[in-house]
Amino acid sequence: MTAFSLEPEQTAWCEELRTLAVRELRPLAEKGEPGRVNRPLLAALGELGLLGRMLGSGALDLCLLRESLARGCTEAETALALQGLGTTPIVQAGTPAHRER
Numbered sequence: 001m002t003a004f005s006l007e008p009e010q011t012a013w014c015e016e017l018r019t020l021a022v023r024e025l026r027p028l029a030e031k032g033e034p035g036r037v038n039r040p041l042l043a044a045l046g047e048l049g050l051l052g053r054m055l056g057s058g059a060l061d062l063c064l065l066r067e068s069l070a071r072g073c074t075e076a077e078t079a080l081a082l083q084g085l086g087t088t089p090i091v092q093a094g095t096p097a098h099r100e101r
Contacts, residue, residue, distance in 0.1 A: 006064075014068040020048065021072025029075035042079055054084045055091055 032038035045051050070077035
């Protein structure tokens with residue numbers, strides 16, 4: 001059986017994401033209202049470049065991203081996952097104009 005371990009850079013990235021989730025994203029999530037879109041949280045995910053990571057990243061990077069965010073702020077991870085529901089069809093079947101937007 002092959003052993004698997006993360007590269008030091010991957011481990012450091014996961015720790016950065018967990019810290020970011022606790023310090024910056026969790027406070028935004030706590031201010032949100034149940035049943036409502038938390039626009040400040042979504043804006044922060046976009047400004048941090050995390051929404052864009054959903055496109056073009058490999059499976060391992062996506063798993064590390066989602067797991068690390070979920071450990072620090074489950075609402076941030078859920079918002080990130082829901083973003084993929086809308087973008088994946090555009091990436092797979094959209095026109096170049098759709099993808100550019």
